[in-house]
Amino acid sequence: MDFNLSGLSSAKRSLESERVKVLILGAGPAGMSAALYAARAELAPVVLTGTALGGQASLTHVIENYPGFPEGVGGLELGELFQKQAERFGARFEFDTATSVDLSKRPFSVKTYSKEYLADSVILTTGASPNHLQIPGEVELTGKGVSYCATCDGWFFKDKKVVVVGGGDSALEEGLFLTRFASEVTIIHRRDQLRAGAILQRRAQENPKIRFVFDTVVTAVEGQKAVERLGLKNVKTGEESTLDTDGLFIFIGHTPNTQLYQGQVEMTPAGYVVTDMEMRTSVPGVYAAGEVNDPHFRQVITSAGMGAAAAISATRFLEAEE
Structure with missing residues (x-):
């Protein structure tokens, strides 16, 4: 053949x-x-x-x-x-x-x-x-309270307290979305002014579930099996503190x-x-x-x-x- x-x-x-x-x-x-x-x-x-x-x-x-x-x-x-x-x-x-x-x-x-x-x-x-904060505990607790997508994971935080890091459109959009589920949303921004558009800023500021912490960065994520608290630092005074929370959503570019x-x-x-x-x-x-x-x-x-x-x-x- x-x-x-x-x-x-x-x-x-x-x-x-x-x-x-x-x-x-x-x-x-x-x-x-x-x-x-x-x-x-x-x-x-x-x-x-x-x-x-x-x-x-x-x-x-x-x-x-x-x-x-x-x-x-x-x-x-x-x-x-x-x-x-x-x-x-x-x-x-x-x-x-x-x-x-x-x-x-x-x-x-x-x-x-x-x-x-x-x-x-x-x-x-x-x-x-999405960028990461590159802080202790972030990688270890990703999927256990640390998230980069509110629409993906927001449902898991019903009636819980969450933190959003960022000051742009994405941070406020996702923060507003999280108010559908969370009992409280704290938006932490390293500067003293937000970068988001005016309409988004007004919506967030008028939402009773949202509060803001300015001039502050997250320095660590702590928890055993899930996120329990965050380490914080004021960039102007250098003062360090902790904040109890159930979730951390990161939107920093x-x-x-x-x-x-x-x-x-x-x-x-x-x-x-x-x-x-x-x-x-x-x-x-x-x-x-x-x-x-x-x-x-x-x-x-x-x-x-x-x-x-x-x-x-x-x-x-x-x-x-x-």
Whole structure:
């Protein structure tokens, strides 16, 4: 019997890798929007969702400032709507995670746990992850009273006292959400003024369950099997104290998820991908959108707009080549 070994080898390679025109890393608002626009351009984009479809927005209980939803919309629900709309035009979502990225030559190589993608263009929309306080007890008690997602864990603190650390929009939004369950929400901020928007500040200040502690940082999380108390320090006087609490929710900013691209595209000192107005990175054919390159606005609508711009730019790039 005559075996065609070269044919078998070719078949094996085709199973291990896939060539695509547009590969999108991340499935938050930026990635979803990029998928929609690339799909409408008939580029059959593939989206690697990572571990969370919808990105950080999917963890928000209600999004009240996305146009078209006057009564607000759940973050998870909005992500599902984004996905359905993109799939309607031919986008494909793969529930897989990139493990390595090579942007040194085209086609660009992106390896996942299950296969390798060879892409003519890549759109980076991997977002950002919440920062940690880096204090004693934080890691040990994560999931035992320490949390970074009120919408995920708020239900577990019904009729209990909780602390929120942070002074921006996310801290106040999540603090307000926690009042649905907790008997008392203490918001601790290291400065003497909040950074959140005026409407959120007014809502929080008018909520009878919320109180504020300013000029203060959390220095330790204490407890045996769960969070029992926090160590506090006033940054102006140096005075130290403790506060009994059942939970600690941390919202002190984010770090961009750009580790896979380090040294391959230009980045800021903080690790955000540098792009021009058309979402182009320093590597031709590679684009970035959303919180991976936006440390300023961090809104669903701005991320979605950036994703659309990135897909349009990628489309024009590929058309110019043809």
